[in-house]
Amino acid sequence: MNAHSEFPLVGGGKPMFYGRISRRRLLSSSALLAAGAAAATPLLGACSASSGRSGGPSGNSKTVTLTVMYKTDELTKAHIADFESKNPGIKINFVEYDSTRLNAMLASNEPPDFVRAVAVGSSSANAQELYTALDPYMAKSSVLKPEHLLSVNDSFRWDGTRSGQGPYYGIVKDWSQDATLWYNRALFEGAKIQPLSTTEPISYDELLEIGKKLTKKSGGKTQVYGLGVEWAWGLSAPIMMMILQQGGQVYSADLTETDMTTPEALRALRWYVDFAQAGVGPTALDPAPDGADLSLFLAKRMAITQDGYWYGGNFVEESDEIKNNVAMAPAPVMGDKRISPTYVGWGAAIPSKAKHKDEAWKLMEYFMAGPPSEERAKSGWGIPALKAQLTMLPQELPYQKQAYQTQQAELQYAGQLPDSPYMVASDGWNTVLDKQLQRAIKKEITVEQAGKAITDEVNKLLKQGKDQIG
Amino acid sequence: MATERARRGRPSWKRHSSGTFYLFVSPWVLGFALLTALPLGYALAISLTNFNGRSDRWRWVGLRNYAELMGDAEAIASLVRTLAYTAIAVPLMVAGGLGLAVLLNQRLKAVGLFRTIFFLPSVVPIVAMAIMWKLIFNRDAGILNAILEKISIGPIAWLVDPNAFYALIILTLWGLGGGMVIMLAALQGVPAELEEAARVDGATRWHVFRHVTVPIISPVIFFQVVTGIIASLQIIIQPLLLAQTGQVGNVGEVPETTHLYMVQVYQEFFVNSRYGYGSAMLFVFFLVILAITLFVQRSSRLWVHYTVDREADR
DSSP states (O other), X not given: OXXXXXXXXXXXXXXXXXXXXXXXXXXXXXXXXXXXXXXXXXHHHHHHHHHTOTTSEESEEXXXXXXXXXXXXXSOHHHHHHHHHHOTTEEEEEEEOOHHHHHHHHHTTOOOSEEEEESTTTHHHXXXXXXXXXXXXXXXXXXXXXXXXXXXXXXXXXXXXXXXXXXXXXXXXXXXXTXXXXXXXXXXXXXXXXXXXXXXXXXXXXXXXXXXXXXXXXXXXXXXXXXXXXXXXXXXXXXXXXXXXXXXXXXXXXXXXBOTTSHHHHHHXXXXXXXXXXXXXXXXXXXXXXXXXXXXXHTTOEEEEXXXXXXXXXXXXXXXXXXXXXXXXXXXXXXXXXXXOOSOOEEEEOBTTXXXXXXXXXXXXXXXXXXXXXXXXXXXXXXXXXXXXXXXXXXXSHHHHHHHHHHHHHGGGOOOOOOOTTOOSTTHHHHHHHHHHHHHHTTSSOHHHHHHHHXXXXXXXXXXXXXXXX | OHHHHHHHHSOHHHHOHHHHHHHHHHHHHHHHIIIIIHHHHHHHHHTTBOOOSSOSOOOBOTTHHHHHHHTOHHHHXXXXXXXXXXXXXXXXXXXXXXXXXHHTTSOOTTHHHHXXXXXXXXXXXXXXHHHHHHHHHOTTTOHHHHHHHHTTOOOOOTTSTTXXXXXXXXXXXXXXXXXXXXXXXXXXXXOHHHHHXXXXXXXXXXXXXXXXXXXXXXXXXXXXXXXXXXXHHTOOHHHHHHSXXXXXXXXXXXXXXXXXXXXXXXXXXXXXXXXXXXXXXXXXXXXXXXXXXXXXXHHHHHHOOOSSOHHHHO
16 A cells, blocks of 8 residues: 555545446446435535535525634634625635544545634645645735735745745635733732833743743732733744744654754753743643633733733733833844744645635635724734735734834744644644643753754654545 | 133233234334444444545545554553543542432432432533533633642642643542432432331441441442443543543544543544544543443342342242
């Protein structure tokens, strides 16, 4: 058996059994299949009606039903109604985004036509040829061309061996440079500490020292956390960023291995261990009640939180006490290179086996360059993916104006996180890092041993991914 | 002749009893074939591949997944942890359910209210229950630590190692009302004359309970033990939801002591994208559960007493 076996587990479109077959047997088998199909038609019809599967005419022979898998709060009913009214030949069958369901749909060769997809980490999907190259569509488009896109979209590019170059396989919806900091000036003043600069980045070591000073504990309980790093959301992206800032590498040249025992990697790991042992912020061993820093920050129980520009969207509806005291600071640095990447970059892609790619592209243009994208930009819940929309970011409130200026300066340091196509394990890095860092924090192992264990476990995952991708 | 006429006069479905039988069982057979046997066969086939759950780039790997599993230290450790959890949780659940049932089998005022209160946790959806306990266990803001603080204990980080294991046991025990109801039904089926006869013979309340009541309800206890073992071995939602973020997908935050076998399976499927390996893990687990169940079944001959002679029925 070769790497692309004939076994019809994933609906590869090939017959279940190979071998010679007589005409008589073929006819009898066909008759059986036809009878089975006839018997199953009402059932399948019912399924089709209930799921609204794309592919067939729906009422009008010229109407195409586009199956769209996204999140309701990102692609709203109002957006869908507006799109349908502007495109009378297209109806949308909306499916709420669910990664497991998406995988099942991809595996069965019945994918949605338009799907929510993430830029950072997309190389694994692209290596498996799951998504459509968008360049031919961009070449014909007047609103979505490569020159319109900010560099964050490069994470969606794939040249057959690595991300960052080659055709685009998706477009980012909105994004943030997720290592930037938000802080509450009142807590700094209360602790008699100079607030963070909104223009110059602080070093990670200084940040930890300030976090310690801002932390208030009483009777074994933490009253105020000095610094939150959104531990529960993942450790791999910030640690990779720290390594890049020191001039180090995360993967080998062929992207098949990692080495987390390098001085750069160990320094990053050690910072996280020091951070946790100092107890200045929530960690896996001292989790935030709801797994996120926001409620602590809004309750004035956290002085600094490491979140992207999007975080500012949270404060618009808050009290003046919050709005007048929050400020955004540049991403901290560990080493000489100032790099401030996005950790995620949610966007959209068109699966390679989608049935209505042209119509899906129309939705892409509408969603990424039309009214929904303008709404997103004006809301301040992220940075737009199009250069032209940067000026739409809100600047009405003082904190919005300050964040806008800091963000504009930060853009020049946007970098791309490394991405191996062999990391098929969706959350593999984070799972391994969290486990081994916890052991180091509890002093069961040293940071060096943690680095070695992380290297071994991640390399095992990369090897498994290589085996799966072929 | 009359008999023949009478026979012919019967509806056709009564004349062909075997056909009728098959007709009536066919919905179940069809359901079993399509919804159980077929998916099982499919899963078995997947366990022989390196399928990653979304791409058609996969191939047969034979028994490689099973061979790898035999040397997978993490999977074996999670299995041992699961067995330990089961060994602790099941006796506590059964004994606790029986104890509650005995208490609520007394002539008490408002006994119905008490029974309802103890049974209520069993009907709370498991997700709501886990979220509620996550808040109760919270180190800084949880009510449990607030109570313990009154007696100068804590604060205790319940949701991280090693306390996470105890937190999981406490959460499990909170739902023992379901077992209590079954035990209560069994207790109410114990003939009062037998207990009275024993008392007349001078037996204490404990002796009556130990030597009369328990043997009579032992088939129900056996049922509770077997279903409890199977349920405990397969526990997954509670450890996932008690984890740091409380989001099912964040397996990485599940503390080591509550990283049970099904959590490891979940990780292989949905984090590591190893559907083949995960399927192999499930088939091996099926054999483990089967072996444990058969062992308990076998041991039941020593301690389960049936009021009917099963051997005589054969």
